[in-house]
Structure formats: C-alpha cells, structure tokens
Amino acid sequence: MAELEAAPDTARELLFGDEWEYAPAPQSADHVRLADRYGSFIDGEFREADDYFPSINPATEETIAEVGLANEAVVDDAVHAARNAYESTWRDLPGKERAKYIYRIGRMIKEKSREFAVLESMDGGKPIRESRDMDIPLVAAHFFHYAGWADKLEYALPGPGRPRSLGVCGQIIPWNFPLLMAAWKLAPALATGNTVVLKPAETTPLTAIKLAEVIQEAGLPPGVVNIVHGAGEVGSAIVEHPDVDKVAFTGSTEVGKHIQKQLAGSKKRLTLELGGKGANILFEDAPIDQAVKGIVDGIYFNQGHVCCAGSRLLVQESVAEEVTQKLRDRLSTLRVGHPLDKNTDIGAINSKQQLEKIRRLVDIGEQEGADKFQPECDLPENGFWFPPTFFTNVTQSHRIAQEEIFGPVLSVTTFRTPEEAVERANNTEYGLAAGIWSDKGSKLFSISQALKSGVIWGNTYNKFDPASPFGGYKESGFGREGGKHGLLPYLEHPSQSWQPQTPTNGSPSTKPESSTSVEASPEPKADGT
Amino acid sequence: MQQRPRTADYRPPQVPSVDEVAAKERASRLASRSIKQEAKVEGLLRLITMLDLTTLEGADTPGKVTSLCQKARTPDPDRDYPSVGAVCVYPPMVPVAREHVAGTDINVASVASYFPSGQAALDERVEEVERVRDAGADEIDVVINRNAFLSGEYGRVHREVSALAEASGDAHLKVILETGELATYDAVRLASRIAMDAGADFIKTSTGKVKPAATMPVTLVMLEAIRDFYRETGRKVGMKPAGGIRKAKPALRYLVLVKETLGDDWLTPERFRIGASSLLNDLLIQLEKERTGRYHSKRYLSLG
Missing domain, CATH: 3.40.605.10 (Aldehyde Dehydrogenase; Chain A, domain 1)
Structure with a gap:
C-alpha cells in the first residue's frame, strides 16, 4: 500500500469549505398568479x-x-x-x-x-x-x-345512535x-x-x-x-x-x-x-449517524418553527462527544438562504417579531453560561435570518431548556441512565412530542410508555401521516387531529353520554329502561344494548 | 504511517449500527440537490479526473485496451478536457496499458486477488497482487473474502487484506467489499472498518459483476465509515463506488454525497474515484450540452 500521508492529520477536522460550490438553483415563481x-x-x-x-x-x-x-x-x-x-x-x-x-x-x-x-x-x-x-x-x-x-x-x-355534526x-x-x-x-x-x-x-x-x-x-x-x-x-x-x-x-x-x-x-x-419542547432521547446503542440526521430534521426542519420540534436533545453520556462532533459537521453543511433556492435547507425566519424572540432567548442562553455553536454562514442582507444553532453545557434549569424558542435552536444535555432520561424528558410543562433513538426494540417500547407525550417517534422524527393522530398532553393542549381520532372533536356522539344502565332494583335480570341519552339519539339500535 | 493492529490478535472494533430506512432517506435527500450551470460544468470536469475508466471483460484484447487508453488521455479530441484518473484492466493487460499511458498522469489500475470472486487460496491471491505490482500497476483493486466475512471470520478477513496490502507495496490498494453480497448496511459498515484497519487506501463498493452494485445509500454508509476512521486514526481513506454508474446525473449525486459527508479534502482524485466503463461519454454529452445548449448525438463520440 502507498504511503500517501506523510504523517497522520492530527487535527482530524473535516473541512466543509467552498471547494465545488453549488450554483444558485432558483425555483421560478412565474406561475404564481396573485392579485394585488x-x-x-x-x-x-x-x-x-x-x-x-x-x-x-x-x-x-x-x-x-x-x-x-x-x-x-x-x-x-x-x-x-x-x-x-x-x-x-x-x-x-x-x-x-x-x-x-x-x-x-x-x-x-x-x-x-x-x-x-x-x-x-x-x-x-x-x-x-x-x-x-x-x-x-x-x-x-x-x-x-x-x-x-x-x-x-x-x-x-359504532354504538347506539348516529354521530352528528x-x-x-x-x-x-x-x-x-x-x-x-x-x-x-x-x-x-x-x-x-x-x-x-x-x-x-x-x-x-x-x-x-x-x-x-x-x-x-x-x-x-x-x-x-x-x-x-x-x-x-x-x-x-x-x-x-x-x-x-x-x-x-x-x-x-x-x-x-x-x-x-x-x-x-x-x-x-x-x-x-399548543406549544412544545420536544425531547429527543439518544441512547448509546442507537444508529448514531442516522440519529444525528434525525436530530437535525427534528429541530432545523422549517427553521424550527414546529410545535413538535425536537428542541431538546438528551444524549447518553458515553456517546455525547461523538454526537456533538457529528452535529457540528452536519450543521456546517446546512445551507441557509433564499427559500426558493432548491438547495436551501434553512429558509427565512417567519417574521421580524419571531426573529427578535429567537435572538433574545439565544442571548439569554449565552448569559446563563451555556456554550453556543453556530456554523459560519453568509446571511442575506434583507429579510429575517437566523443560523442553525445548538447549545451544550445546558442544564435542566436553563431557560433555553425550558421555554419554547420556536426557532432553529437546539439545547443538548447528557444523561447517564434511562430513568434519568425519562425524568428529564418529562420535566417540562409541555407534552407534545418526543423521539427515542435506540437499536433495541424493547427499549423503544418501555421508554415510550414512560414518556408523557402525545406523539412519540422511534428512530425517526417529524414524520406525519393523515391517518395518525396528533396532539398533546399538559400545556401542549388537548384533542387530536388526524385519523379516526381527528373526527371526534367535530362530532356529537350519543354514545359519549350513554352509559350502560346499572339496575337500581338489585335484580340483575332487569333490563335497562330507556334512558335520556338513548332518546337523544335519533336512531337507537333495535336491541337496545 | 500509523501503526496497524497486529493481525494475530485482531478483534474487529464495534462499529455503530446503521438504520436502513434513515440511511436511505439521507441518501435520497442528498440526491435531490440541484446541480446547475457552472457547478454542473465544474462537477462534470472533476468527475472526468476522478474516473477509473474500466474494461473488465473476458473478451478484452490489447487493441481494446489501447483504444481505452487513448480515450483516457483525450476524452474528446476536439476539446481541452482533462484526462481520466486511471484505466482499470485485468492483470494480463497491465503491460499494454502501462505502455499506452506512459508520459501522462493517468494511473494504471489492475484488479487482482482472483477478481471478482476471490475464491482462491490466500497464497495465490497474494501472488497475483505481487505480479501486477511488478508489472507496473499503480493501483491494485482487490476483493475481500466474502465467505470468510459472512461466516463471521472477521479476523481472517483482516489477515488476508493485510497480506494483500503488504504485497501491493507502493501501489495504491483499493479493497472491494462487494456490497451486493453483504446484504445489510451493518455488514457494509463493519467490512469497511476491517478493510481500513487492514491498510486499504481506498474502499470500493463492487466488482461490477454482482447486482446490486454501487448504490447511493451503500456509498453513504461507507463514507461515514471513512469519516469515523479518520476521526479515530487521522488517516484519510479514499472511496470508490463502482458498477452501474452510467450517467452524469447520478455521478454528480455521488459527488454531492462526498462533499457533504467528508468535505473538501475528499473532492480530489486522490481520495475519490468512480469505476465505470460507459460514464465518460455521458459526461462528455452533458458538457457539450452545457456548452452549446443542445444534446448532440452519440455518434459524435468515440467508443471507450
């Protein structure tokens, strides 16, 4: 084999520079017809x-x-x-x-x-x-x-009576x-x-x-x-x-x-x-490279303007260094820029007001002593922009670990045991979404049972499907959207107020008499159960 | 040169598991990068220099190899395009290729170690590597023993690749994993690591004789293995997807994978190659299209 390297590279850094830059690839807006x-x-x-x-x-x-x-x-x-x-x-x-x-x-x-x-x-x-x-x-x-x-x-x-609008x-x-x-x-x-x-x-x-x-x-x-x-x-x-x-x-x-x-x-x-402060829990037995992809998709998707964003990363101590290193590499390749460029990964912050809120909370994060990482990126002069950011050395009591930032900002904390991970993930006023990364199926199920969260993703994040219900616990709201569950908030369903009649005269053989709730339904089932 | 573990007590290191669904998602996300205009022209020209222009047929003749070398030197006689990275041939053709690329930067690559199956005793495989080395090959593409790997004899795979690496001397050693036979990304990841541990200068997906050959997700997994190995040892191993890459568009996507996984230091023929026989003419067609705005007929292009 050849002696290509004179000496091993001791810095061992990857360089994501301007070698072979992509040319602008703007999506044409010609076919948008809009009145004034x-x-x-x-x-x-x-x-x-x-x-x-x-x-x-x-x-x-x-x-x-x-x-x-x-x-x-x-x-x-x-x-x-x-x-x-x-x-x-x-x-x-x-x-x-x-x-x-x-x-x-x-x-x-x-x-x-x-x-x-x-x-x-x-x-x-x-x-x-x-x-x-x-x-x-x-x-x-x-x-x-x-x-x-x-x-x-x-x-x-199903049940006695038809559901009504x-x-x-x-x-x-x-x-x-x-x-x-x-x-x-x-x-x-x-x-x-x-x-x-x-x-x-x-x-x-x-x-x-x-x-x-x-x-x-x-x-x-x-x-x-x-x-x-x-x-x-x-x-x-x-x-x-x-x-x-x-x-x-x-x-x-x-x-x-x-x-x-x-x-x-x-x-x-x-x-x-409502809001959320989603926890992405990454165990040491996870497929690390794919987990890093999932973390990035979890928080930087849509500039972090996602109520179910995985804005807190809880990573097991033993792989924390590797994961943050890989996060830094990935962030260096994210392309912040014009939303209509087909190669843009992170677009513009939705409004000036939102940009100010993100800046304020990121400043607070720094003041409270967390370590900030932001890749170098050229931001356009006009418009509202914020580079992808993550914080390490964050504790549970930092405001950036508690408040919903609703921007491309991730806080990274480490944990040692699964119990600790669950405790921290649940230590929030919100309960909308969470992610678990592990190669062990049994762990995915046991941890998801312990999390108080409306949506839980296993080895993936920010996946949506119309057939899958979506909604929160605690201060993330109530009611579900999507799937069959998504019908319930829009229906008056007679069976909701219908209860099986408990015989009051003590005789188990007595048939239930007609109740008000059955009367309320336009078409009681013939068998009356 | 960093010290490699002695083969006798080699234990394969634990490599991270690979989630198949997410690896495919990531590869297809990168495949959706839009490469246009000057980026496309620059990418196409880079790809020419990264090409291992290959002929690996039972029916290869000295005449065909001569013609291949001519094409390698001047891909398009009418244009001032760069020459390819290497020509890749079977062992008996090495002297012919050597003669016809003399005086250029083009390397001669030869397959060896009982390509494509690797089904021979280690002595015979080592001997073949030594023979092509002595015949003047700059780069030697060897295959791993898939039987040993799939039956879990990782120490044996490491020992064999180490012996082939030893035998290759100053030539560049490219180790073919034949990912189409390894079946899972976990296996690809582990095989990549073993090959690098054993001294591979490049890891390569496929022989081109087994389907599936190179795919985007497999290449991504191997690039990630290269990255982790670099972080750990400081050694920059190269990557060569090969087999089934016939068009410029997918070739550009492979280049995107490299750029966004390993960065600038790998965007060079020293660390990235594509093994292909018919890709070159499609690169030329696309370059011509960027130059004139029109696609021209294949009849204007010489065969490889």
Whole structure:
C-alpha cells in the first residue's frame, strides 16, 4: 500500500469549505398568479374590506399582496353565512356527497401543487424543498383521507345512535404550516358535516386565499367555508361569537390559555394544539449517524418553527462527544438562504417579531453560561435570518431548556441512565412530542410508555401521516387531529353520554329502561344494548 | 504511517449500527440537490479526473485496451478536457496499458486477488497482487473474502487484506467489499472498518459483476465509515463506488454525497474515484450540452 500521508492529520477536522460550490438553483415563481389585494372570503365570494394590511415575503421584506382586515361585523357575517350553509345544505347532505367535494378539493390542490408550494415559501419563508415535498403533498393527503371518512362515520363510531355534526366551527391556525394547518382543520370539519369560519395567521394568509379560490372552483356550497383575516382581535371575535359551536385553535400556549378562559362556562366545544419542547432521547446503542440526521430534521426542519420540534436533545453520556462532533459537521453543511433556492435547507425566519424572540432567548442562553455553536454562514442582507444553532453545557434549569424558542435552536444535555432520561424528558410543562433513538426494540417500547407525550417517534422524527393522530398532553393542549381520532372533536356522539344502565332494583335480570341519552339519539339500535 | 493492529490478535472494533430506512432517506435527500450551470460544468470536469475508466471483460484484447487508453488521455479530441484518473484492466493487460499511458498522469489500475470472486487460496491471491505490482500497476483493486466475512471470520478477513496490502507495496490498494453480497448496511459498515484497519487506501463498493452494485445509500454508509476512521486514526481513506454508474446525473449525486459527508479534502482524485466503463461519454454529452445548449448525438463520440 502507498504511503500517501506523510504523517497522520492530527487535527482530524473535516473541512466543509467552498471547494465545488453549488450554483444558485432558483425555483421560478412565474406561475404564481396573485392579485394585488384580497378581502375576506364569505358566502362563496371575496369581499372588499375597509382596511388592508400587507403580507410580506420574510426573505426580502417586500410586500407580496395586501389582505383585507376583518372586524367584528365581518366575522358576524362569516358566522351567519356558515350557519345558513349549515342549516340549508351541508348538515343534511349525505356523507357520500360531502366526500365528493372534499376529494375534489384535494385533487385540485394536487393539480396546483407547484403554485401552492412556491407561494407558501414566498409568504412564510420555508425552503421550497419542504413546501414542495412535505407541506403540499400532506395537505392533499389530508383532504383525501377525510374524504374517505365522510360516509363512514357510523362505522368509525359504532354504538347506539348516529354521530352528528356540531354546527359552525371557528378555526384559528398558525403561521408555521399555513396551508397544512388549514387542511388539518378544514378536512375533518367538512367530512363530519360542519361549516367553518377559518382565520389564517396574519403573516401567512396567502395560501389560504388560494385555497378559497380552489374551494370556489370546486363548487362547494357558498358559506360552508368562510375565511377571514387579521390578528388576535379577529380570532377573539370568532371565539366569542355566540353562534359558534366549536373552537379549534393551533398556536401558542399563551393564547390557548386565553381562549380557554374566554370559553369557560360556555357550551362551546374546544380543542387546543399548543406549544412544545420536544425531547429527543439518544441512547448509546442507537444508529448514531442516522440519529444525528434525525436530530437535525427534528429541530432545523422549517427553521424550527414546529410545535413538535425536537428542541431538546438528551444524549447518553458515553456517546455525547461523538454526537456533538457529528452535529457540528452536519450543521456546517446546512445551507441557509433564499427559500426558493432548491438547495436551501434553512429558509427565512417567519417574521421580524419571531426573529427578535429567537435572538433574545439565544442571548439569554449565552448569559446563563451555556456554550453556543453556530456554523459560519453568509446571511442575506434583507429579510429575517437566523443560523442553525445548538447549545451544550445546558442544564435542566436553563431557560433555553425550558421555554419554547420556536426557532432553529437546539439545547443538548447528557444523561447517564434511562430513568434519568425519562425524568428529564418529562420535566417540562409541555407534552407534545418526543423521539427515542435506540437499536433495541424493547427499549423503544418501555421508554415510550414512560414518556408523557402525545406523539412519540422511534428512530425517526417529524414524520406525519393523515391517518395518525396528533396532539398533546399538559400545556401542549388537548384533542387530536388526524385519523379516526381527528373526527371526534367535530362530532356529537350519543354514545359519549350513554352509559350502560346499572339496575337500581338489585335484580340483575332487569333490563335497562330507556334512558335520556338513548332518546337523544335519533336512531337507537333495535336491541337496545 | 500509523501503526496497524497486529493481525494475530485482531478483534474487529464495534462499529455503530446503521438504520436502513434513515440511511436511505439521507441518501435520497442528498440526491435531490440541484446541480446547475457552472457547478454542473465544474462537477462534470472533476468527475472526468476522478474516473477509473474500466474494461473488465473476458473478451478484452490489447487493441481494446489501447483504444481505452487513448480515450483516457483525450476524452474528446476536439476539446481541452482533462484526462481520466486511471484505466482499470485485468492483470494480463497491465503491460499494454502501462505502455499506452506512459508520459501522462493517468494511473494504471489492475484488479487482482482472483477478481471478482476471490475464491482462491490466500497464497495465490497474494501472488497475483505481487505480479501486477511488478508489472507496473499503480493501483491494485482487490476483493475481500466474502465467505470468510459472512461466516463471521472477521479476523481472517483482516489477515488476508493485510497480506494483500503488504504485497501491493507502493501501489495504491483499493479493497472491494462487494456490497451486493453483504446484504445489510451493518455488514457494509463493519467490512469497511476491517478493510481500513487492514491498510486499504481506498474502499470500493463492487466488482461490477454482482447486482446490486454501487448504490447511493451503500456509498453513504461507507463514507461515514471513512469519516469515523479518520476521526479515530487521522488517516484519510479514499472511496470508490463502482458498477452501474452510467450517467452524469447520478455521478454528480455521488459527488454531492462526498462533499457533504467528508468535505473538501475528499473532492480530489486522490481520495475519490468512480469505476465505470460507459460514464465518460455521458459526461462528455452533458458538457457539450452545457456548452452549446443542445444534446448532440452519440455518434459524435468515440467508443471507450
């Protein structure tokens, strides 16, 4: 063999420099058709508004389009339209017919998927690779999935009496997955026969507007879906409107708590999908290189603007050094840049406000004595950017280990025993998502049983499927979205209030008498069990 | 040269396990990199210099090898493109190749050690390596004993590769794992480590005689093994995917794998090669397309 190296390289560093740089590979935005301004979408029509606000591209800070600001009167119109549509058509339409509309919407989204993906990246700052390969395909998949449920509700929820729709649903969604969250909310609501007033986030309203155009084109009866725009006041108007039967909210824990207070004492149903501080637990027997990939996908996906992001890495002591070394290598190859470049891994931070919050918390992390790692990267001059970052020497009581940063910032702590890992993973006010990395199947199952978390991934992270329920424990909210579980929050199900009758006269042979709950169901089963 | 463990008491080190699903995901993510314009031209030119232009047929003749060497020196007579990294031939063709690449930077690579099966006594395999070394091969591509590896005789694999490495002398030793017969990524990872421990200068996926030959995930797993070995020992081992890489586009993807796994120091013919027979003409077609904006017919290209 040849004596190629004069002496072994003692530094043993890998150099990820500019040898063979990739040329820009911009995705064309030519096929995005957009008017200068859009109003609210009510009763199947776009309405003019009194005031408009700009929706900007966070990568350039340029205005993409102006959007009509709703107010109480507009929200009232939207709720009325939804109520009328509910009572006049949608409620009584057979499930099979509802399914056709939902399926058609899914098909049309697939047909226009490129336009949706590009617009999603322009409006929200996420890399085109993610909007193209994750967001939009999942949006279509959610509509297809729930189209399938629309005529099978009785089979999904067997028992005495048919499940019934609730009425008008007020749905408020966040800016991190604008169109995907709209799909998570709309698809089950429509499948179960409810009508909707939807409010997208004020920084990312544009794909919902395009969705309204699809809904119009799909011929959905006017008023079944209404979309209003604005910030917190508009959301509040929806929540407080007396004719809304159900509120579904995805967003911050702070706002979620506020909504829950607003609704206290009312008979409106509520589901909340709130913040998280997901723990990724990495055991020494894990497939290390793939685990590092999973950690990176877990926290740097969508700039870390993910409620289920794996923002805490708990790594077993014996492999901690190797894992942080590999993390440094991987971060050095992540490409931060324009969201429409096909090679971009990390796009723009969604808004100036969010960027400031990330900066503040990262500063606090440094002040509290944690060690920060950031790769060198050239950030564009305009727009909102934050390089991928991780902290080592973090303790459980550091604020960066407790608070949801909602940015590309990971905190790394080590553990020695599985018990310690579980204790730390659960030591949070949140309970949305967690990941476990181990080559031992038995360990995956035993640890997942011990974690208080709505979603747990084994040897993977941030995998979504319309058939899989998603939702949290503790201050991460309640209610589930996705799959059969995702139908329940939108249905009045007689069996929920139905209890097997305990004979009161002591005689086991006495048949239960008819109860109020059975009366409440329109079609009690003949055998009366 | 760092000290290698003595073969007598060699125990294969523990290597991390590989999750198949995630390894494939990572490889396909890297395959989605978009390589355009000047990056594409630069990548294509680099690939020419990283090419082991290969002919390994039973029907090879001195005339065919002569023609291959001519193509290796001037891939396109009308353009000023670089020459390839090496020509790769069977042992009897080494003198012919040696003669026709004389005076150039092109290396002569020969397969040896009873390629492609390795089914012979160690003495015979070592002897063949010595013969091609003495005939003037700059690089020697040997195969591991898959029987020994799959039956768990890791010490024996290490001992044999060490002997082949010893026999190769100053020539560069490329150790072929034949990943298509190893079946799992865990096995590929372990075999990579054993070959590097035993003194491989390069590790190579395949002979090209077994399917599947080189794949993106297998190459990724081997590159990760190279990275871990470098971190541990400071020695930079090269990588050679071979077999089934016929088009420029997948070849560029292999280059992306190298760039984002091992970094700049491996983006050189000293540490990265692709073994292929028909890839060169596709690289030329793509270069011509970047130059003129049009694809031209294959009839303008000479055979290898």
